[in-house]
Amino acid sequence: MIYHLIEYLKEIGIDIPGQGLFSYLSFRAITSFTLALLISIFAGKNIIRWIQKKQIGEEIRDLGLEGQMQKKGTPTMGGIIIFLSIIIPVLLFADLTNIYNILLIVSTVWFFLIGFADDYIKVFRKNKEGMSEKGKLIAQGLLGLAIALAVCFSDDIVVREKVNVQESITAEAVEEASGDEGTIRVVENHDVIKSTKTTIPFIKDHEFDYKWLSPFKGTFGWYCKWAIYMLMIIIVITACSNGVNLTDGMDGLATGSSAIVGVVLGIFAWLSGNIVNAEYLNIMYIPGSGEIAVFMSAFVGALIGFLWYNSFPAQVFMGDTGSLMLGGIIGVCAVLIRKELLLPILCGIFFVESLSVLMQRFYFKYTKKKYGEGRRIFRMAPLHHHYQKEGVPALIQWPKKALPEAKIVTRFWIVGMILAVITIALLKIR
Numbered sequence: 001m002i003y004h005l006i007e008y009l010k011e012i013g014i015d016i017p018g019q020g021l022f023s024y025l026s027f028r029a030i031t032s033f034t035l036a037l038l039i040s041i042f043a044g045k046n047i048i049r050w051i052q053k054k055q056i057g058e059e060i061r062d063l064g065l066e067g068q069m070q071k072k073g074t075p076t077m078g079g080i081i082i083f084l085s086i087i088i089p090v091l092l093f094a095d096l097t098n099i100y101n102i103l104l105i106v107s108t109v110w111f112f113l114i115g116f117a118d119d120y121i122k123v124f125r126k127n128k129e130g131m132s133e134k135g136k137l138i139a140q141g142l143l144g145l146a147i148a149l150a151v152c153f154s155d156d157i158v159v160r161e162k163v164n165v166q167e168s169i170t171a172e173a174v175e176e177a178s179g180d181e182g183t184i185r186v187v188e189n190h191d192v193i194k195s196t197k198t199t200i201p202f203i204k205d206h207e208f209d210y211k212w213l214s215p216f217k218g219t220f221g222w223y224c225k226w227a228i229y230m231l232m233i234i235i236v237i238t239a240c241s242n243g244v245n246l247t248d249g250m251d252g253l254a255t256g257s258s259a260i261v262g263v264v265l266g267i268f269a270w271l272s273g274n275i276v277n278a279e280y281l282n283i284m285y286i287p288g289s290g291e292i293a294v295f296m297s298a299f300v301g302a303l304i305g306f307l308w309y310n311s312f313p314a315q316v317f318m319g320d321t322g323s324l325m326l327g328g329i330i331g332v333c334a335v336l337i338r339k340e341l342l343l344p345i346l347c348g349i350f351f352v353e354s355l356s357v358l359m360q361r362f363y364f365k366y367t368k369k370k371y372g373e374g375r376r377i378f379r380m381a382p383l384h385h386h387y388q389k390e391g392v393p394a395l396i397q398w399p400k401k402a403l404p405e406a407k408i409v410t411r412f413w414i415v416g417m418i419l420a421v422i423t424i425a426l427l428k429i430r
Contacts, residue, residue, distance in 0.1 A: 001091055001092055001096070002022070002092045002093060003022055003028065003092070003093055003094065003095060003096075004095075004096065004097075006019045006022045007022075022093075025270065025273075025290050025291070025293055025294065028093045028094070028294050029266070029270075029293050029294050029297040030297070031089070031093050032089040032090065032092075032093045032094070032294050032295075032297040032298040032301065033089075033297040033298065033300060033301035034301065035088070035089040035092070035093075035298070035301070036085045036086060036088075036089045036297070036298040036299075036300075036301030036302040036305065037085075037301040037302070037304055037305040038305070039084060039085040039088060039089070039302070039305070040081055040082070040085040040301065040302045040303075040304070040305025040306050040308070041305040041308050043081070043084065043085070044078075044081040044085075044305060044306060044308070044309055044316075045309075047078075047080055047081050047084075048075055048078070048081075048309060048315060048316045051075040051076070051077060051078070051080075051316065052075050056075055056076055056077050056123050056124075071313075071314070074314060074315070074316065074317055075315070075316045075317070076119065076123065076316070076317040076318075076319040077116070077119045077123065077317075077318075077319045077321045078306065078309070078310065078316035078317055078318045078319060078321070078322060079112065079115055079116070079119075079318045079319055079320070079321030079322025079323070079325055080116075080321060081302075081305075081306055081309075081316070081322075082302045082303065082306050082318060082322050082325070082326070083108065083112045083321070083322075083325060085298070085301065085302030085305060085306070086108060086295075086298045086299055086302045086329075087105070087108065087109075089297075089298040089301070090104075090105060090294065090295050090298050091105075093294055093298075094291060094294045094295060095291050095294075098288055098291040099150070099154060099156040099157055099288065100157075100288060100289055100291055100292050100295075100336050101291050101292070101294070101295055103147060103150055103332065103336065104292065104295050104329065104332060104333065104336070105295075106146075107143060107147065107237075107328055107329060107332040108325060108328070108329055110139075110143045110328070111140075111143065111241060111324050111325040111327075111328030111329070112321065112324075112325045114131070114136060114139045114140065114320075114324050115319065115320040115321040115322065115323065115324035115325055116320075116321045117131060118130040118131040118136065118320040118321075118324070119319045119320050119321045122320075130320065136242075136324075137238065140237065140238040140241050140242070140324075140328070141234055141238055143237065143328065144233060144234035144235075144236075144237040144238055144331075145230070145234055147233055147237060147332055147335060147336075148229070148230035148231075148233040148234055149230070151229075151230075151233060151335060151336070152194070152226050152229060152230055156288070157194075157336075158193060158194060158195075158286075158287065159193060159195045159197065159284045159285065159286050159338070160193070160284070160285045160286075160287060195209075195284075196209055196210040196211055196225050196226065196228075196229045197209045197210075197284065197338070198210070198338040198339070198340060198341055199283055199284065199338050199339050199341065199342065199427075200341045200342070201342075201426035201427065202426075205282060206282055206283055206427065207284065208341060209225075210225050210228045210229040210232065211225035211228075213225070213228050214228060232340070233335050233340070236331050236334065236335055236340045236343065237328060237331035237332055237335065238331075239331070239354065240327040240328065240330045240331030240334070240343065240347065240350065241324050241327035241328040241331060242324075242327065242354065243327055243347065243350030243351060243353060243354045244257075244258060244323045244324070244326045244327030244330065244350055245320060245323040245324050245327060246350075246353045246354055246357055246382045247323075247349060247350050247353045247382065247384070248317075248318060248322070248323040249382060249384055249385060250312075250384055250388075250405050250408060250409050251310060251311060251312040251313060251314035251405065251406075251409065252307055252310050252311040252312060252314070252409050253384060253408075253409045253412055254318065254322075254323055254326065255303050255306055255307045255310045255311075255318065256303075256307060256409070256412075256413045256416070257349045257350070257412060257413065257416045258303055258326045258327075258330065259300050259303040259304055259307070260413065260416045260417055260420050261330055261346055261347055261416070261420070262296050262299045262300040262303065262330070263296075263300055263420065264346055264420045264423055264424060265292075265296050265330065265333045265334060265337070265339070265346075266292070266293045266296030266297055266299075266300065267293075267424065268337050268339050269289050269290060269291075269292035269293045269296060269333070269336075269337050270290050270293040271283065272284065272285065272286045272289045272290070272337050272338070273285075273286060273287070273288060273289040273290025273291065273292070273293070274290060281427050281428065283427060284338060286336075286337060286338065289336065289337050292333060292336060292337060295333075296333060299329060303326075306318065306322075312405060312406045312409065327350070330343075330347065331343075334346075342423055342426070345419055345422060345423050345426070346419060346420060346423040347419075348415070348416070348419040349412055349415060349416050349419070352383055353382045353383050353384065354382075356377075356378055356381045356382050356383035356386070357381045357382050359377050359378075359381075360376060360377055360378055360381035361381075363375065363376070363377050364376060375393070375394075375395075376392070376393065376394040376395070377394060377395045377396060378394055378395075378396055379392040379394045379396075379397075380392065384408055384409075384412065387399065387402065387403045387408045388402055388403065388405060388408060389402055390402040
């Protein structure tokens with residue numbers, strides 16, 4: 001809103017000192033991050049007190065994990081803090097006419113409501129199961145379908161190809177390319193197209209086209225490629241939302257891991273929305289996607305602020321209110337900037353956590369059917385609990401002794417950082 005107010009004042013000729021700063025993505029991203037951090041830290045304290053007064057405490061099942069029962073009664077539904085810390089800076093500093101910001105705001109609200117409903121059923125209706133898995137999947141899938149339809153059919157979501165660059169110092173070129181004065185490289189000719197292409201390393205031009213998966217050609221093949229792309233979008237968004245939800249089992253684990261991913265996605269958004277950097281890195285230029293950097297800055301700021309209270313020992317848990325929302329935002333953002341195929345690497349923590357649950361369930365059912373009793377691959381799933389438990393028969397018995405929760409979380413963060421660096425480095429590998 002402040003951004004649009006400043007733009008309006010410029011149009012009617014009112015000059016306020018410093019108003020030009022709001023034309024810069026970098027300034028609005030930094031401001032968005034700072035405000036989100038401050039809201040999360042200072043407003044978060046009051047929200048935690050309110051949650052405690054409402055006696056919204058976490059119900060803990062005794063799984064035999066060290067320090068687990070001490071967490072009983074810890075305030076949950078802390079995702080409310082994250083939600084407010086993201087939405088307020090975005091509404092103030094982002095371009096609210098930008099299609100990418102609109103889709104991210106809608107996604108944030110939608111996933112927040114799904115998680116809130118799930119936590120509400122658990123906490124207030126005393127139903128430990130919360131929403132049914134089928135109900136959550138349907139709700140997540142509907143949002144995924146809405147995003148898929150927007151990406152595939154909105155005229156505002158396009159990519160530009162056949163880029164030719166030249167040296168220029170025109171004011172118009174400065175504004176289009178980077179917002180900085182001086183000699184820069186700008187696009188001279190480019191075609192605006194609707195495309196099913198996405199970014200992936202190790203292949204020519206870093207691009208993968210979903211039409212390659214279509215078994216048909218001609219008109220039917222054209223419809224088929226868009227159907228495949230839409231299905232992929234739905235799967236990615238749903239998988240990311242559930243992946244973060246499964247990872248949220250230790251103090252600060254999902255919060256810190258999501259913040260790391262958010263930093264990388266924000267960088268990718270800024271690069272993809274900048275003509276010069278997109279051409280230099282040989283990635284597709286996506287007009288308007290740079291605005292996502294403002295949103296993701298608020299995302300990261302909110303999480304770092306929330307980590308103030310969520311780090312070990314946690315004073316508040318985000319609950320499904322937060323975890324489903326964070327995963328949904330990550331999935332939607334990756335889809336919008338055409339980086340969804342990089343998620344298995346960038347979101348390697350979430351991917352492995354989800355995979356560990358699937359492997360454990362499949363192997364347990366398979367061995368129960370074959371041998372009459374279920375056997376385990378891990379001592380416990382999701383994977384982070386495997387390192388926290390000992391004395392349970394399983395195929396994998398490393399490490400021999402259980403590790404402290406804080407050490408497990410820190411090591412997962414380190415792995416997440418390594419994966420983030422690898423993901424960024426892959427953009428320059430031909």
